[in-house]
Amino acid sequence: MEPDLSALDVQSHIHPYTNLALHQSAGPMVITKGEGVYVYDDKGNRYLEGLAGLFCASLGFSNSRLADAADRQMRKLPFYHSFGHKANEPAILLAEKLLAMAPVPMSKVFFANSGSEANDTAIKLVWYYNNALGRPDKKKIIARTRGYHGVTIASASLTGLPNNHRDFDLPIDRVLHTDCPHYWRNGRPGESEEEFATRCANSLEEMILKEGPETIGAFFAEPIMVSGGVIVPPKTYFAKIQAILRKYDILLVADEVICGFARTGNMFGSETFDMRPDMITCAKQLSAGYLPISALMVSESIYQAMVSESKKIGTFGHGFTYSGHPVASAVALETLKIYEEDRILDHVRSVIPHFQKRLHGLSEHPLVGEARGCGLVGAVELVANRETKAPFPAELGMATRVGMAALPRGVITRALGDTVNMCPPLIISKQEIDLLFDGIEGALEDTYSMAKAA
Incomplete structure (x- = not known):
């Protein structure tokens, strides 16, 4: 019988930047393999890693030369x-x-x-x-x-x-x-x-x-x-x-x-x-x-x-x-x-305009106060009121909610305060950039619908 990795993790592992009390009941998302810009969990689900792990997996997750x-x-x-x-x-x-x-x-x-x-x-x-x-x-x-x-x-x-x-x-x-x-x-x-x-x-x-x-x-x-x-x-x-x-x-x-x-x-x-x-x-x-x-x-x-x-x-x-x-x-x-x-810098420069266009397209969403970025890194800052720039109450964890809503859409981002951050592997293609932002757009809409219904 395969071990229950989630249960073992909760018993033995202290996680950085994690609500440790919540983790005892929520448990981990266990990532088991990676390929290109994607990672897979222990249930076989595939995710586009929109943060390059932690801003670091520039060449993706399966580079054989490394x-x-x-x-x-x-x-x-x-x-x-x-x-x-x-x-x-x-x-x-x-x-x-x-x-x-x-x-x-x-x-x-x-x-x-x-x-x-x-x-x-x-x-x-x-x-x-x-x-x-x-x-x-x-x-x-x-x-x-x-x-x-x-x-x-x-x-x-x-x-x-x-x-x-x-x-x-x-x-x-x-x-x-x-x-x-x-x-x-x-x-x-x-x-x-x-x-x-x-x-x-x-x-x-x-x-x-x-x-x-x-x-x-x-x-x-x-x-x-x-x-x-x-x-x-x-x-x-x-x-x-x-x-x-x-x-x-x-x-x-x-x-x-x-x-x-x-x-x-x-x-x-x-x-x-x-x-x-x-x-x-x-x-x-x-x-x-x-x-x-x-x-x-x-x-x-x-x-x-x-x-x-x-x-x-x-x-x-x-x-x-x-x-x-x-x-x-x-x-x-x-x-x-x-x-x-592999002329990675040339590739990055070739896809930056598309990445930034899709990023700044998110600024029209009702939850977004500002979409900002440079190169292949960006963020959207969520606000309760676009006119006054008033933030949501911290206890609502709105950026975290967007991140959670992105997971079923096959995208991993990261919530940092009121922002949803994007920093994909440098090898990402224009088509994969579209998958990334399509997932985030959908997650923003899901979160907005839930907020209106609450």
Whole structure:
């Protein structure tokens, strides 16, 4: 007799980002296999994975080249570490490849296992760097409300979402949050996008001056705030923000964990929005989600500060057992080769217009206040009143309801607050984009009908 996987899961498994009390009765949706942009559950139902798993399965769920790369490396050298002058070939080649691809000149790469770890490492390096320069007070870090940077203690502190802080005793000291640059939600009547961007930049400068520029070490920003609801920056935003950072000698860390590797229509989101960061974090699509790996790229000035401090101390006292894991590195390297050889960026650019047309077509629905996106990522924000932009009561979980209504239509999305997010595999076709949005349109209509009947 086959085991009851649902029952076993409830007995043994703690699920991230899940109502654990509800899960005891609702149980899991058990996914058993994947093929292309589709996944299948244990009952044989097929779903178009509209979120690429968790923004990561860029090449779909059945790429044999990645499986073969893992198999070859597993048989040759299944594990080795990078501590104490040790190295392995895949990690060396992957670092070289990333530096060659970087949107701005970068000096070195540090490998970790998740976006959270990469951002956590970047925080530590901000502190390490300023200690090396004899600036012990320049340690505060500014992130943004609704930004998402991970769930370790430090990276969760950067994250500007309340549920990542509540009852975890977060954020920690030295982490500040400035305005969320969401023009549709936060712009004033009659205010242009450029004027709103100026107001956001002025607010940031006011915070810096209030805290003291000599105390601010870095500013963390995603090119697009995807997990905060796909917040696309308003026109001129990053140009104005970066001018202020340069004025006060504050590092810019670009969190490319979701935006990196063709998602926005360029290889990096920093290119799309003309960001010139001092550090870049990436993960997710780095390995197409096939194995856990992340990377932090640092500028030459930061690296030289690391060298001087490690010389003084006798070691660079940071790293993970699996930093530069040879199998994960081999899969990531093969992923980057596939992006080039299969011209994935060209394909993404060819389907973006259709994706964005279908996305913005949802803005006419009575439940939708705004449809927004860039490249192959988008969201619709649900509202109770389209004129006033008033949200639904949180307890109704309207975005979750839309997601649940999409499942019988063969589509998986993700509810994030009041938004329904879409971020499909990069290999999606125009026909599959239509299947995705047909399912979401139907789910919106089902949810609207139920709300009217209630």
